[in-house]
Amino acid sequence: MLRFVLRRCALVLPSLLGLLVVTFLLIHAVPSDPAVAMAGDAATPEQIAHLRQQYGLDRPMWEQFGLYLGKVASFDFGESAFSHRPVALDIVQRLPATLELTFASLLLSVLIGVPLGVVAALKHNSWPDYALRIFSVLGVAVAAFWFAIMLQFLFSMTLGWLPLRGDLSATMSRPPVVTGFLLLDSLIAGRWDAFGDAVRHLFLPAVTLALGGLATIVRFTRSGVLDTLQHDFVLYERAVGYSRSRLVWIYVLRNSLTATVTQIGLLFGGLIAGGVVVEAIFDWPGIGSYTVQAILTGDRQVMLAVTLLVGAVYAMVNILVDVVHGLLDPRLMGRA
Amino acid sequence: MTKAVRQGGPLLGRRKMGGLAAGALVAGAFPAATSTFAQAADASTFVSGFALPMNLDPHQVYDVPMQSMMLNAYDNLYRYEGDPPEIVPWLAESHTVSDDGLSWEFKLRPNLKFHDDSPLTADDVVYSFRRMLALALAPAGAFLKILKPENVTAPEPLLVRFKLETSYAPFLAAIPSICIVNPRAIKPNEKNGDWGKTWLASNGAGSGAYRIVPEGYRPLEYLDMEINEGHFKGWSDNAKPVKKIAYRPTKETSTRILALLNGTLDCTDPNLPADQVEQINASKIAFVQKDIVMRTFVVRMNNTKPPFDNLNARLCFAHAFNYMGFINDILGGYATRDPYPMPENLWGVPKDAKGYDYDLKKAKEYMAKAMAEGAPMKRPLEIHVQSENEQSVQGAQLFQSELAQIGINLKVVGNIWSNLTTAAAKPETTPDMWVHWVSTYFVDPENWVGQMYDSQFHGTWKASSYYKNPEVDVLLRKARGLVKQEERAPLYEQAIRKIMADSPDIWIYNSMQLQGFNKRVKGRRFCTVGQGAELRWITLAG
Numbered sequence: 001m002l003r004f005v006l007r008r009c010a011l012v013l014p015s016l017l018g019l020l021v022v023t024f025l026l027i028h029a030v031p032s033d034p035a036v037a038m039a040g041d042a043a044t045p046e047q048i049a050h051l052r053q054q055y056g057l058d059r060p061m062w063e064q065f066g067l068y069l070g071k072v073a074s075f076d077f078g079e080s081a082f083s084h085r086p087v088a089l090d091i092v093q094r095l096p097a098t099l100e101l102t103f104a105s106l107l108l109s110v111l112i113g114v115p116l117g118v119v120a121a122l123k124h125n126s127w128p129d130y131a132l133r134i135f136s137v138l139g140v141a142v143a144a145f146w147f148a149i150m151l152q153f154l155f156s157m158t159l160g161w162l163p164l165r166g167d168l169s170a171t172m173s174r175p176p177v178v179t180g181f182l183l184l185d186s187l188i189a190g191r192w193d194a195f196g197d198a199v200r201h202l203f204l205p206a207v208t209l210a211l212g213g214l215a216t217i218v219r220f221t222r223s224g225v226l227d228t229l230q231h232d233f234v235l236y237e238r239a240v241g242y243s244r245s246r247l248v249w250i251y252v253l254r255n256s257l258t259a260t261v262t263q264i265g266l267l268f269g270g271l272i273a274g275g276v277v278v279e280a281i282f283d284w285p286g287i288g289s290y291t292v293q294a295i296l297t298g299d300r301q302v303m304l305a306v307t308l309l310v311g312a313v314y315a316m317v318n319i320l321v322d323v324v325h326g327l328l329d330p331r332l333m334g335r336a
Numbered sequence: 337m338t339k340a341v342r343q344g345g346p347l348l349g350r351r352k353m354g355g356l357a358a359g360a361l362v363a364g365a366f367p368a369a370t371s372t373f374a375q376a377a378d379a380s381t382f383v384s385g386f387a388l389p390m391n392l393d394p395h396q397v398y399d400v401p402m403q404s405m406m407l408n409a410y411d412n413l414y415r416y417e418g419d420p421p422e423i424v425p426w427l428a429e430s431h432t433v434s435d436d437g438l439s440w441e442f443k444l445r446p447n448l449k450f451h452d453d454s455p456l457t458a459d460d461v462v463y464s465f466r467r468m469l470a471l472a473l474a475p476a477g478a479f480l481k482i483l484k485p486e487n488v489t490a491p492e493p494l495l496v497r498f499k500l501e502t503s504y505a506p507f508l509a510a511i512p513s514i515c516i517v518n519p520r521a522i523k524p525n526e527k528n529g530d531w532g533k534t535w536l537a538s539n540g541a542g543s544g545a546y547r548i549v550p551e552g553y554r555p556l557e558y559l560d561m562e563i564n565e566g567h568f569k570g571w572s573d574n575a576k577p578v579k580k581i582a583y584r585p586t587k588e589t590s591t592r593i594l595a596l597l598n599g600t601l602d603c604t605d606p607n608l609p610a611d612q613v614e615q616i617n618a619s620k621i622a623f624v625q626k627d628i629v630m631r632t633f634v635v636r637m638n639n640t641k642p643p644f645d646n647l648n649a650r651l652c653f654a655h656a657f658n659y660m661g662f663i664n665d666i667l668g669g670y671a672t673r674d675p676y677p678m679p680e681n682l683w684g685v686p687k688d689a690k691g692y693d694y695d696l697k698k699a700k701e702y703m704a705k706a707m708a709e710g711a712p713m714k715r716p717l718e719i720h721v722q723s724e725n726e727q728s729v730q731g732a733q734l735f736q737s738e739l740a741q742i743g744i745n746l747k748v749v750g751n752i753w754s755n756l757t758t759a760a761a762k763p764e765t766t767p768d769m770w771v772h773w774v775s776t777y778f779v780d781p782e783n784w785v786g787q788m789y790d791s792q793f794h795g796t797w798k799a800s801s802y803y804k805n806p807e808v809d810v811l812l813r814k815a816r817g818l819v820k821q822e823e824r825a826p827l828y829e830q831a832i833r834k835i836m837a838d839s840p841d842i843w844i845y846n847s848m849q850l851q852g853f854n855k856r857v858k859g860r861r862f863c864t865v866g867q868g869a870e871l872r873w874i875t876l877a878g
Contacts, residue, residue: 030755031755031758031759031765032752032754032755032758033754033757033758033761034754036754036757036758036761039473039474044477044480044481044796045761045795045796046480047472047473047476047477047480048761050472083390083391083537083555083556084390084391084393084396084397084533084534084537085391085534085537085538085555086534090555093554093555094554149590152590152591152594153594156594156598157594157597157598160598163600164591164594164595164598164600165584165586165591165595165600166558166584170378170381170383170558170582170584170600171378171381171582173552174551174552176551177551280587280588281587281588281590281591282591283557283584283585283586283587283591285554285557285558289556289557289587290555290556293556295752296724296752296753296754297752297753297754298752298754298755298758
């Protein structure tokens with residue numbers, strides 16, 4: 001298992017380097033001068049030229065890339081032209097909020113999507129199946145921004161049950177930062193009031209983000225279970241006298257989840273990307289809106305760092321997916 | 337200060353999102369309930385939807401969002417107050433200037449204190465100006481050419497002296513742009529001679545009416561401030577000030593409006609879309625405050641590129657813009673026509689000068705003259721807009737349709753602020769035309785005509801029409817060197833008449849600021865400098 005994981009990790013490094021090269025080239029193809037953004041609106045040409053020299057922006061591109069690579073190797077992602085703060089600090093402060101939202105969405109998608117997928121398969125071609133199939137199509141088709149606004153109207157404006165925006169009420173003091181994850185930090189500090197408030201703030205963005213993933217998981221689980229139900233071993237186990245629930249929820253489900261697990265891995269990347277819109281609508285303090293601002297202001301250091309980070313997270317999740325595949329079907333581990 | 341970019345440019349069109357939100361509310365599809373999550377219900381906390389600056393250091397960033405820091409967490413020697421804005425003594429109680437305009441002295445009030453209770457003296461003012469000059473970022477723009485660090489001195493504990501390199505009349509007007517910072521808070525946090533810029537980007541070191549709470553800060557997302565009971569102005573003029581300011585900027589128009597309507601926000605940012613005014617005013621909880629500001633909207637023409645190097649061509653374009661159609665139909669009348677190259681409510685404007693009107697017949701006549709002189713009026717032209725700002729797109733599209741009627745082919749190109757300002761550094765990369773606003777960096781004609789039409793500023797975005805008229809250069813430079821307003825005003829009037837005759841750009845309107853407020857907010861005072869960001873006057877009813 002360890003060799004399997006190490007081999008996968010070794011393959012990630014060249015992928016990330018390739019990602020960095022491509023992103024670096026693309027960003028430099030954009031005719032935007034980061035020194036202009038850095039200097040600000042009222043800057044003179046002399047101030048801009050000074051900054052260009054100070055940050056090595058007047059050097060050839062290959063030289064800039066070499067310097068950048070050297071810094072990245074020591075986890076120095078430079079300074080944001082946008083916040084004038086170290087990019088690493090900005091990311092460290094924001095990433096937990098994005099991960100919290102992503103994991104919450106994924107959890108909702110899996111906890112609801114897998115059982116619904118199984119139900120759809122078991123009730124094949126009956127009204128629950130039809131209803132869930134329609135839901136699957138709608139879930140993927142509905143635009144996140146529209147769904148978000150509808151949830152805001154219903155739960156915040158009409159019923160007044162849930163907060164409209166942000167990750168914590170303005171009148172609530174924040175717990176001390178330990179992990180950066182608001183929920184965890186609230187628990188560590190014993191701040192149940194903050195924990196409850198944070199959960200309520202998390203609910204609408206997480207549901208919005210979960211919708212697309214939920215629909216996908218229902219679809220893949222349904223088709224996986226339907227396929228597995230056709231196998232001979234199911235007939236054998238049924239003949240042996242296993243209970244229906246044991247047969248379905250343990251043996252059939254385990255053999256049906258390979259495609260679903262792959263989808264969950266792919267969804268994770270999608271959720272981080274999809275989070276950009278959701279974070280903007282709910283004013284969620286994650287990396288999504290930070291990245292959008294970086295793109296709009298031509299903040300190269302941030303764009304590079306975030307791309308690399310998302311690439312690394314995506315790669316790690318895929319390694320995890322491979323490991324889970326191995327656990328579900330040990331034959332795959334041997335083949336790899 | 338142009339920019340929705342810095343203020344959190346919306347990912348989705350404002351009209352689309354805001355329309356969805358307000359439309360559904362008004363239609364009664366989702367009648368607004370009194371939310372149990374009205375976060376602003378606490379009578380001592382003011383929740384502001386004002387955008388946050390890129391970071392908290394007032395010597396690094398200088399834009400509209402930074403005004404919230406400059407006017408609440410910091411103090412300045414002089415400050416603009418009131419509407420119309422008047423420069424008044426603040427930390428300084430008076431100032432003197434030598435006849436040649438080179439030596440300026442500011443006398444500080446006694447017993448001033450920073451937030452950490454340490455005394456604020458002339459030495460701290462000297463440190464603040466030297467730090468601003470050393471960092472040489474946006475706030476330093478007005479000072480770098482005229483002030484050397486060693487020429488800011490403190491001959492007495494309460495006296496600061498500035499010796500300028502050349503006489504620079506807007507010096508006093510620019511003084512409010514510099515915040516006085518506490519060196520005793522900053523110096524222990526300096527690294528490699530960085531003047532503590534990394535530290536101050538996330539912390540506060542001021543003396544203002546409110547102090548920054550560093551643990552309540554995440555860049556561009558949220559910021560908390562708490563009242564400074566010991567502020568030098570005292571609180572006798574506001575018996576019930578807010579104890580805490582919670583900045584919670586909202587990025588999307590729909591969320592912004594919903595948050596105002598359910599009481600989550602006490603105020604929005606000052607850039608509400610005009611089509612939301614009626615809906616908000618119809619609600620029981622909120623209203624829209626309208627204020628005339630000094631923020632002009634202009635279509636730049638690159639005067640170095642044909643056909644814009646031809647006067648008749650420029651006059652053709654000046655007559656082809658449907659000014660009142662844009663203001664009345666698209667902006668809902670929430671702007672005032674301003675035919676001058678600077679706000680019409682500022683001194684130095686020749687009120688008798690006539691601007692250009694929308695007249696396609698005249699435009700055609702000028703077009704024919706320009707073509708007779710060889711101007712390539714039929715070549716495909718481009719106008720670049722700030723894509724994230726719907727109003728700039730709408731203005732360009734309206735212009736495109738008007739020009740199409742006289743046979744001019746204009747293409748609207750989406751762009752972003754950083755690309756446009758980069759492109760404006762050279763005449764050959766500057767677009768044929770582009771659209772932007774010019775805000776009040778300081779209340780002086782220098783902020784508009786001085787920096788937009790003196791050819792020495794070519795290479796900056798403000799001077800991106802690359803206009804050059806030696807007579808105008810002489811007038812603007814002379815006006816810049818004089819101290820007395822009554823001597824400067826006629827020079828600016830003369831310069832503006834000449835500029836208007838040359839028609840280098842298309843000046844469209846002066847803005848009306850639209851800001852949503854919860855009805856519990858009382859005592860607000862407005863000043864166009866800072867766009868009403870100063871909050872020490874506010875109380876919350878109930």
